[in-house]
Amino acid sequence: MTMQQTPLLMHRLMDRGAMLQPDVEVMTATADGARSQTMLETRNRAHQLAHALNDAGIEIGDRVATFMWNGARHLEAYHAVACMGAVIHTLNIRLSPVDLEYIINHAQDKIIIVDADVLPALEKLAGKMPSVEKIVVAAEPGFENWETSLPNAIDYEDFIKGKPTKYQWPEIDENSAMGLCYTSGTTGKPKGVMYTHRANYLHTIAIAMTDVMGLSATDTLLGIVPMFHANAWGLPWVACMLGMKQVYPHRFMVPDHLARMITDYDVTISAGVPTIWQGVKGLIEANPDKYKFSALTRLTCGGSAPPPSLIEWFWDALGVEMVQGWGMTETSPLATISRRTSKRKHLEMGDADRAANQAKAGLPIPGLEIEIFDDEWNTLPHDGKAFGELLIRGPWICSEYFNNPQPDKFHDGWLITGDVAKIDPEGYIIITDRSKDLIKSGGEWISSVDLENHIAGMAAVGQACVVAHPHPRWDERPVALIIKKADVELTPEQVIAHCESKFAKWQLPDDVLFVDSIPLTATGKMDKKVVRAQLEADGYKLPDQR
Known part of the structure; x- marks a missing residue:
């Protein structure tokens, strides 16, 4: 053995940026601007949080959950929990109470760190989280006077106050767990993906590469991808490793606020799903002189494939490269990347051909x-x-x-x-379909089968079929087709109200259609390909498109 066998642990990366660039800012959006702290302050506060968690009984391998927007305190939690040997479990603030209850109890979370403005959503689970011993409430400006019915709640600042700014990170096995994220992308209960230090360490270094995201210490990141969604595509880890300036939008996710942050803070790179960038595009087209993206060079787009026209618009109008990535919660998440120029031969391509290439899922990451x-x-x-x-x-x-x-x-x-896909002679992955009938709306999965099963539980329903229908903003939205039982009354409003008892608002069907029959395959299964084709052939439009 000729090389040192140093374990690949995240603390070797996470403290680096603060050591090399201590004065670089980490900014969190507020109603009238942003609050700022330095990388060194962020690092010190992460160490304080680790001490506070340890004093509260958190040990190596314990799950600490976050129920938070993107912001500096969420970043501190990423840093502290993972590096101290515990497991950072990011809870999706968009999930229904039913899914949240299952996930928290399945993970056996011991502490939940929650943003004060989303406390009401967590309070719906009062008395249903037996493993949770403490709630730590992070209050951004405007929410300092929070109150909650949840037991054992403490303010984040009081929780870390007076704790040492140096925590001795443990030397543990590099295959130890450091992160947990649940995916509801298939039928049945959500499934947890446990990230290890070794996996996250390698993913972090890989996505910073020039031919992947091309990240450097000179970049300013606007972190739009939720930190509760598949590690925010790994960007917070890379930003701390390199010492990048970081800007987080917290709850201010509307296009106007995002565009102002890109303009005001000289953002060089950002990441989000296509619906985010379609919204920003519409805003700029309506206000061509209001925003100046003078520093912005590239946007990473994932969750679903951006249309080539969107890719071309950002390049033609702003000189901004749209970098497409494909991956899943199960892939940490980035697996492929598609750049404007991914190979030497692309230097000779025209803009339209480059945009077509960028619209593919991309080339595998090394x-x-x-x-x-x-x-x-x-x-x-x-x-x-x-x-x-x-x-x-x-x-x-x-x-x-x-x-x-x-x-x-x-x-x-x-x-x-x-996914069902093709691979072209250049090695590009081209996603053609899904082997399961999932609906991808705004970058999030919706299970058509779970909706069908829930609707079919209504006494008046004979059969239910839920399919995806194209939507110009959300990519896809669910439509429910229902065969009613004979001689019963049932309205679309009743179906939606029934679904609201289990599903989050964004998961609800956009429309309910009553039909006499649903096409079946030779084996008696609902033929959703035929259903989708019939809707298209009939010129069907979703309610908000009529």
Whole structure:
């Protein structure tokens, strides 16, 4: 053995930026601007938080949950919890109470750090979180006088007050858990993906590479991708590693506020789903002289494929490259990347051809293997024509779900992604369909089967089918088709009200259609491909598009 066997632990990366660039700012949006602290202050506060958590009984491997917007305190939690050997469990603030209750109890969270403005959503679970011993409330300006019915609640600043600014990070196995994120992208209960130090360390370094996101210490990041969603695509970890200036929008996620932050704080890179950038595009088109994106050079877009027209508009109008990434919660999450110029031969391409390439899911990030397989697990040619089940493997790819065996999701060391894809001769991944009938709305998954099963539980419903229908802003929205039982009354409003008892507002069907029959396959299953095709052929439009 000729090399030191230093464990790949996140504390070796997370303290680095503050050491090399202590005066660089970390900013959190407020109603009238932003509050600022330095990288060194952020690092010191993270160490204080680690001491406070340790004093509260948090040990190596314990789960500490966050229920927060993107902001400096959420960043401190990322830093503290992971580096002290505990597990940072990011709770999605958009989930329904039913899913939140299941996730918190399945993870056995011991402490939850919550933003004061979203306390009401967590209070719905009062008395239903037996493992939770303490609630730590982070209050941004305007919410300092928070109150809650939840027991054992303490203000974040009081929690860390007086704690030492140096915590001795433990030397643990690099395969120890450091992060937990649940995905509700398939049927049934949400599944937990447990990230290890080794996996996150390698992913963090890989996505900073020039041919991936091309990040450096001179960048200013506007972190729009939620920190509760798949590690915010890994950007907070990279930003702390490099010492990048960071700007976080907190709850101010409207296009006007985002555009002002890009303008006012000289943002060079940001990341978000296509609906975010479509909103910003519309804002700029309506106010061409109001915003000046003079420092912005690139946007990372993921969650769903951006249309080539959006990619071209940002380049033609602003000279901003839209970098597309593809991945899943199970892939930490970034797995492929598509840049304006990903290969030397692309230097000779015209803008339209480059935009078409950028609209593909992209090339595998170094370190990962991606293949397409037929129904008998034979590999298929990379000819841009053959399509099959997309599988992936590598050092930051999930190998099992947390306390939830799902052998049908894995094959011979590969993760089965649930996507159907082609691979072209240049190695680009092109997603063509989904092997499951999931609905992707605004970058978030909605399970059509879960909606169907819930609707079918209504006494007046004979059969229910939920399909995705294209939407210009949200990419897709759910539409429910229902066969009513004979001689009963049922209204669309009753169906929606029934769904509201289990699902979050953004998961509800946009429309309810009563039909006489639903097409079936030869094996008696609902043929959703035919349903979607019939809606399109009939010229169907969603209610907000009529």
